[in-house]
Every structure is written in C-alpha cells, then in structure tokens.
Amino acid sequence: MHAIVIEDKQLRWTEVPEPEPGDNEVIVDVTAAAVNRADLLQREGHYPPPPGAPDYPGLECSGVISALGPGVEGHHVGERVCALLAGGGYAERVAVPAGQLLPVPAGLSLVEAAALPEVACTVWSNVVSHDRLRAGETFLVHGGGSGIGTFAVQLGKALGATVLVTARAAKHERLRALGADVTIDYQEQDFVRAVRDATGGRGADVVLDIIGAKYLARNIEALAPGGRISVIGFQGGARAELDLGALMAKRGTVSSTSLRARPVPEKSRIVAGVREQVWPLVAAGLVKPIIHTTFPLAEAAQAQRLMESSDHLGKILLLR
C-alpha cells in the first residue's frame, strides 16, 4: 500500500508494508483522514508516535473495515466507520483497536466523518468528562477558528453554555454563525478584560486553552470562582510560573491532558462517551463537522502548509 512517510522533515507519498491487525484490531481501508496541528510537530521531530503506533502521521480517519484481527466482536468487513488513531491515518490502510472505532454519525457522509474523532474525543474528554461544563455556564475557547475550536464552540452551545472565543478578526463572523456569543480579537483586545466585560466581572467557568505558558496567568485572571482551565496545547510555550495564590483565590483548577499518549482502554472509554453523548448531537444537526477544504492524500504537504498559515477555519481533510 501507499502512505505518507516523514523523511528529513519532509512528507513523501511512497510504498510501505501492509498493516497487520493485532488482537482486537481491525484494518480500515481509509477514505479520508484529517490534518491535525500535532502532525506538523511530528514532521518536525517534536512529537514521536507512542510505542506500537504506526510511524506515519494521522490521528483520525474514516473508511471501510477490510479485515478483522483475532478477538474482534461486534464489527464486520464492509462496515463504514470513523476512528481515533495513535498514528497512521495518512495511509491507504491502517490498523485500529476496535475500541477506537465509531460509527459514521447519522446524516454525515463517510468523508465528513473523518473530521470528527480527534476533536470530539479531545474536547469531550476535557470539557465534559473532566471539567463538567454545565448549561448556563460561561465557556472560553481559545483559538476558536481551529479544528478543536470550531467543534468546542458548537458543543458548548449544544450543552447550553455561553460561548466566548478568541480568534483573529477575519474569523469572527463565521464563529458567530457557529454559535459563539462573544468573539474576541486576541491581536487587538485584552481577552481578560473582554471576558470580564462579557460576564459582568465574574469570568469564565471553563477555559479550553491551546496557548499554554503565555496565557496561564491571564487565564487565571479571566476565571470565575470555581472555574476550570484545561490546557491542551502549548502554542505559546510549555514552561510558566503558576501563581498558586491567584488560583486559590478563585478556587480554580488547572489540568492538562494529551489524548494521543493515553492507553487503548482509556481511549476506548473516551470513544464510548463520545458515541453516547456527542453522536446524538451530531445526528440532530447541533454539532457539524466544519471542513475548510480537502486535498488528495498524496498532497499532504500542501495541506500541512495551509494549516501552518492558520488561514483555515475548522478542519483540513485528506482524501484517498
């Protein structure tokens, strides 16, 4: 089969060995894969795949099951699925633990389904399962125009939260159309002041942060009493000083997780939660895949260049 391999920080479409399904794994014949910011880090050598994962990039895909490994129950060859991957989505076929498979949500095409597993599992596990975002609370999403952000805005609205986003001004109109109540231009505005203004001085109950060190102190300033901050990205650095006094005064929580490094049973529990709680919202049309554009899989390098520019809104897909 063919896959995208990384050689000297470049992506190359080349022939590679066929994947073999291990115990409780299936082979998925890939229809579409999605580009994630982490794939760019992997290309640069900063984000190696966890042990046992394929070397090729690609954290999610959709496609059709073409083979079953030993012990797989409840799935069949020919089934249309999408999947959360530890790697290997930029390929014609990939081995996937059965617990990381999801059905194609009702009303979506097989291609569209590739845009959801990584963002749905990341946002749900942090914002719903861990931070317990509730109806009536205020939810601040940094990087509202990202793949993660466009999903988080819609999920926050579907759960009944008031949603505030930071993004470049050019993306604001489309983010309001997705449900954002307040859009903050982080290049021109102080987001702490904007959050306080929008909440009568109270602050945000839940913050989903992709910037990291650069925003830690200001996220605590922007937090409501009892607020929760989930840091899932370090685009603004990983090392920061934490003012525990400021956090204590808010009775706040800061947590940080990585989805990719979690063991298969943990990922499978997250996938099951997403299927139960998020897939009905997708089927109801309350949460949609936001697809900026598509590229042929063999042209993944162009797709990554677009992501580097940050001119996209939502997801960039790679098609077989």
Ligand SMILES: NC(=O)c1ccc[n+]([C@@H]2O[C@H](COP(=O)([O-])OP(=O)(O)OC[C@H]3O[C@@H](n4cnc5c(N)ncnc54)[C@H](OP(=O)(O)O)[C@@H]3O)[C@@H](O)[C@H]2O)c1
């Ligand atoms: N921990 C995990 O398990 C996990 C899983 C998935 C993703 N992530 C992380 O989540 C982040 C988003 O991933 P993605 O694949 O959705 O990336 P993406 O689509 O490439 O989005 C990145 C976004 O960052 C925004 N941005 C840059 N500087 C900003 C700032 N100072 N304030 C606010 N926004 C800013 C850009 O939007 P503008 O055009 O508005 O600047 C851009 O849209 C990445 O950092 C990724 O590593 C973490």
